[in-house]
Amino acid sequence: MKIAIIGSGNMGGGLGKLWAKANHQVIFSFSRDENKLNHLAKSAGLNATVGSLEEAVSQSEIILIAVWLPALEAMMRSVSSWENKIIITCVSGLQPDFTGETIGIQTDFKISVAEKIQQIAPGAKVVEAFNITFAEIVASNSRQFGEDKPTIFYCGDDASSKAIVAHLIEDCGYSSVDAGELKIARTLETLATAWVQFAVSSQLFPNIALKVLQR
Numbered sequence: 001m002k003i004a005i006i007g008s009g010n011m012g013g014g015l016g017k018l019w020a021k022a023n024h025q026v027i028f029s030f031s032r033d034e035n036k037l038n039h040l041a042k043s044a045g046l047n048a049t050v051g052s053l054e055e056a057v058s059q060s061e062i063i064l065i066a067v068w069l070p071a072l073e074a075m076m077r078s079v080s081s082w083e084n085k086i087i088i089t090c091v092s093g094l095q096p097d098f099t100g101e102t103i104g105i106q107t108d109f110k111i112s113v114a115e116k117i118q119q120i121a122p123g124a125k126v127v128e129a130f131n132i133t134f135a136e137i138v139a140s141n142s143r144q145f146g147e148d149k150p151t152i153f154y155c156g157d158d159a160s161s162k163a164i165v166a167h168l169i170e171d172c173g174y175s176s177v178d179a180g181e182l183k184i185a186r187t188l189e190t191l192a193t194a195w196v197q198f199a200v201s202s203q204l205f206p207n208i209a210l211k212v213l214q215r
């Protein structure tokens, strides 16, 4: 698949590299440092290139949005069309200094960030995923914890887009669990905040992962 990485930082850079390795065509975009993008694409191998924001979105079927919340809305409104794109968002209400969202309290939007993205881009199919893992786990040699694969929850309103995203999650070495409709992002984004706070307070950050046990 053709995948645009919008926000080629810790999360975007890491996931883009994994997808390029899994033979997807990846375009890294939206860094303030052109050299960083070129270096990233080079290190991701032959399946990776660099493009402007507009090029990356228009040339891709899947768009990963991996920017911090303050940069989100202006970035989205500067793109001419999001029509029919599958947007994966891992953006939560947290600010870069880990403030900005308290457990149980929604963002300033009063809805989840993922629903806000859907409002800005009504013709797109938005799927929330990857916000309850750490970039350090994405960047490590393997997602495995012994015999176990960490769980990535995803949610969205379009079944076929969710099926594609589930495959992309598994391509990265995680297991995927369908958490329901897009509005469930209100819970997942809050859980992401709780997960970060738990990891930091317990001093277990970053070498931990969440797994759903089943019997």
Ligand SMILES: NC(=O)c1ccc[n+]([C@@H]2O[C@H](COP(=O)([O-])OP(=O)(O)OC[C@H]3O[C@@H](n4cnc5c(N)ncnc54)[C@H](OP(=O)(O)O)[C@@H]3O)[C@@H](O)[C@H]2O)c1
Pocket: 006, 007, 008, 009, 010, 011, 012, 030, 031, 032, 033, 036, 066, 067, 068, 069, 071, 090, 091, 092, 093, 094, 130, 131, 132, 133, 134, 135, 136
């Ligand atoms: N880090 C994690 O473990 C983790 C886990 C789950 C979810 N998330 C979510 O993923 C998102 C990205 O996190 P991250 O850790 O990948 O952050 P990051 O490393 O700072 O990456 C953000 C990217 O956005 C780019 N960007 C472009 N224009 C920007 C602007 N005007 N202002 C700010 N950034 C701009 C940055 O550019 P530069 O390259 O020039 O800095 C950078 O490449 C956040 O919403 C976070 O909540 C993070």
